[in-house]
Amino acid sequence: MEAKKYQKIVDKHAPKENKTVNLITAFIVGGLIGVLANFLLELYGYLFHISTNQAGGYMLITFIFIACLLTGLGVFDNLVQKGKMGLIIPITGFAHSMQSAMLDYKKEGPIYGFGSNAFKLAGSVILYGVVSAYVFGLIRFIIFGG
């Protein structure tokens, strides 16, 4: 009974998030990152005369660097509060998850602290990515021959 009452009070006072506003923010923030990505892709291709594949790599490195730096400065968490999933779904979210796991466990030392916890959050993305890519790749390799 007490727990139920408590839950009711908590629900009443929890800040109500407007779902429509969240959706629009996520859409706009994500869209702007997409535009910036396309701009960087074309800029690097134009500046360094490289193929789109290479320019894509440079573009990802730029995003990863910005996300890691902002996480290190402690700004990125506030930005995620505002931009919602618009910042998590692009590669910035991947970089942020690694950087924040490393910073959180920094005080436990270089090996058992941030060394072994670096992939605490990003690990699932890599694991499921590799497993699914291998299984789907195998299916395609057997059916279509590559």
Added chain:
Amino acid sequence: MTYLLSFLFCGALCLIAQAIIDNTKLSAGHITSMFVVIGAGLDIFDIYDKIVDCVGGGALVPITSFGHSLIHASLDQGMESGFFGLMLGMFNITATGITAAIVISFFIALIFRPKN
């Protein structure tokens, strides 16, 4: 044109993710893992390749492109060196992103202190 498509595609993915996180109990970790699997799955029939061709940068930056790059690199190497190539080439394209994330976040973790 690619700019508009980039905006719409990347924005739509984030909107779907936001809709999932607001209306279900799944966390951001579930959603990113799910999106990677979807990105790899779409490449069985070359769908994601076509999306990248017309959307450009906007399709390369969401996490779905991570799954796409994995399977793409894996199959390219598979064509070259046969069955074993599927494992050999898995990280050929994504290695840039993963290495960059590891190296950069290591040095930033050394320099900065965690807030709060």
